Amino acid sequence: MTRPWIAAAAALTLAMSGLSTPAAAQAAAPHAASAAASTPTTNATTDQAAKADAVAQASGFKIRPVDDAWRAALPRNAEAATQAYLDRLPADVQAKSAAYWEGGYWMQLWNLLLGLAIAAAFLAGRRAARLRDWAQRVGRGAVRRDMLFAGAYLGLSELISLPLSLYQGWWREQAYGMSTQTVVAWFGEWLMATSISVVLGGLALGGLYALIRRAGERWWIWGTAAGMGLMTLMVALAPVFIEPLFNTYKPVEDGPLKRAVLQMAHAVSVPADDVYVFDASRQTTRISANVSGLFGSAAVRLNDNLLRRTSEPEVRAVMGHELGHYVMNHIPKTLALMTLVLAAGFFIAQAALQSLLDRFAHRTGVRRVDDVAGLPLLLSVFSVFFALATPINNTITRTQETEADRFGLALSHEPHGFAEAQLRLVEYRKADPGAVEEFVFFHHPSTRHRILDAMRYREAMNLP
Ligand SMILES: [Zn+2]
Numbered sequence: 307m308t309r310p311w312i313a314a315a316a317a318l319t320l321a322m323s324g325l326s327t328p329a330a331a332q333a334a335a336p337h338a339a340s341a342a343a344s345t346p347t348t349n350a351t352t353d354q355a356a357k358a359d360a361v362a363q364a365s366g367f368k369i370r371p372v373d374d375a376w377r378a379a380l381p382r383n384a385e386a387a388t389q390a391y392l393d394r395l396p397a398d399v400q401a402k403s404a405a406y407w408e409g410g411y412w413m414q415l416w417n418l419l420l421g422l423a424i425a426a427a428f429l430a431g432r433r434a435a436r437l438r439d440w441a442q443r444v445g446r447g448a449v450r451r452d453m454l455f456a457g458a459y460l461g462l463s464e465l466i467s468l469p470l471s472l473y474q475g476w477w478r479e480q481a482y483g484m485s486t487q488t489v490v491a492w493f494g495e496w497l498m499a500t501s502i503s504v505v506l507g508g509l510a511l512g513g514l515y516a517l518i519r520r521a522g523e524r525w526w527i528w529g530t531a532a533g534m535g536l537m538t539l540m541v542a543l544a545p546v547f548i549e550p551l552f553n554t555y556k557p558v559e560d561g562p563l564k565r566a567v568l569q570m571a572h573a574v575s576v577p578a579d580d581v582y583v584f585d586a587s588r589q590t591t592r593i594s595a596n597v598s599g600l601f602g603s604a605a606v607r608l609n610d611n612l613l614r615r616t617s618e619p620e621v622r623a624v625m626g627h628e629l630g631h632y633v634m635n636h637i638p639k640t641l642a643l644m645t646l647v648l649a650a651g652f653f654i655a656q657a658a659l660q661s662l663l664d665r666f667a668h669r670t671g672v673r674r675v676d677d678v679a680g681l682p683l684l685l686s687v688f689s690v691f692f693a694l695a696t697p698i699n700n701t702i703t704r705t706q707e708t709e710a711d712r713f714g715l716a717l718s719h720e721p722h723g724f725a726e727a728q729l730r731l732v733e734y735r736k737a738d739p740g741a742v743e744e745f746v747f748f749h750h751p752s753t754r755h756r757i758l759d760a761m762r763y764r765e766a767m768n769l770p
Contacts, residue, residue: 355610360589365483365591366369367402367733377722378770384761391725391757395732407736411747412475418693420470424463425682434459435671436681452678453738454513459681464500466720469594471496484591484734495589498551509538511681518676526652533652534645538600541637545598545605553584555607563618567625570717571597571606574633575599582607587614593730595624597632604632619723623714627724630713636706643702647695655687662687665712696746703749711751711759721760721769728756 372394380387395403428434438455439488445451466473476492481486485492513550517532518525558564571578576597586594587607593616595608606628612621631637659675662683667673672680692699715724736743737753744752751759763769 333414337451354486355587355614358591358611359615361486365733367399367483368396369399369729369732370396374770376557380650380761382765384758384765387756387761387764388754391706391729392737392754393759394502394729395737399732400737401594402482403669403732403734406734409478413478414512414693414696415473418689420467421463421689422686424466425686428459428682429666429670431669433673434679438677441678449512449746450515450517451506453512454467455678456511456681460507460511461500461504465502468496474524479590483733485589486587486591487589491588491622495552498499502548502551510646512678516652517676517678520631521555523656526649526656529652529694530645532651533648534641537641537644541598541641542600549584553586553588555582555693556586557581558583558608558613566618566622566712567606567608570622570626571612571629573605574629576604576606576632577602578604578768583610583613584608585610587611592734593624593727595628597625597628599632599636600637616727617723619720620727621723622718623720623724624727626714626716626720627710627716628714629717630710631706632708634706634713636710640706648700651688651691651695654691655684658687659684698748700747700749704744704751707750708759711756712763715760715763719767721770724760725757728753728760 381392390760428437437458438451441451441458442452445454446661472489472492475496476487476489487495488684513532514525516530517528521528558567568578578597582605584607586592586645591611593609593612595612598605598607606625608621608625608628611713616624656675660682663672663675663680664672666683670679670683672683674680711724716722718724731750732753735750735753739748739752744755750756
């Protein structure tokens, strides 16, 4: 998925679920890097980038390197060639990758449970009701009270979740050799991301309660429309106003690589006249890129890890994929599909909230759906709904990723560059899961399926 969408979805789910998404995790992008088998395409070397190289080198993630002769000697048959690619991953690399990726399943569960526990703690003993009374005194006026309450609740939840966020966003990334940040730098970004989500989440949720008061039982329809508008706004504005807070974007130096990327963009009518590089190496060793833009604009961006550590065929293959997302309108399509998911979530919340409030009113002191003190319950219903909808959401994105892969292969004509880039991603994504596991947990196709697509392209087009 392209990065602006992730940022928007993160901000929204953050606001909706009251769960924390640390800056480092938000910045973590779809593709990972390693120092193995690298053909450096160097730009200006910075201390930060050198540090990223050192971290990647030390991570122990080593793919067996090969040359053009190896590629040319691969079997023509796509399945056999795919297996030869996967056989380049040593057993210890596969084991480490599976451990990191499967640990992510548990992180999803712990985050969900912690969010629910925080909500329960606020509701029990009438703590949420007291927080609402405080917001009433300070805010004076229903909308300001609700925005204050929502911002305070989100901020306190983030604070209580800080140890888990620190473990997930920094310690775990360090342990697996992917973070390049000091804990102080990570905390600075956490503070910035939390502040943004407190302000934006407070405004959005305060607005939602104003809708609930005015629209009554039909609030879920208006809420869906407003949510759709906010998501669109976030997708359009995050690359301009939020992402530059975390990374610096600069034009890529003129040269063959930039010309090759622009040539692909222009071949599929993407209106881009420059290619930008951003300094992701200050946070992570992962490689990533995206093509963002709505309403006829396009920004082609790749990170310095991709630029510096991979060969030109890999860059072309990755950028072909990202251009595919843009050309096939994946961002607007995802917004449309997310609107349906949002409508279902709001409808279920509307249906469930009153009976849940009635049931626990003696302990929470909250009786009405339009009382903002019930927000922890609303967010809990929502986060359980989104957790249960994980396979649906993942299948939506996984399907689009497969489309972008196939588009990118046809555009870049680089099945080997694509396969090589996929092997690097094994650093953080399990290469060869079972079918059910892939259906439930994978927002991108597995390495095996992605390389198989590339090798099918190679076989059909009779490429070396
Ligand atoms: Zn993608």
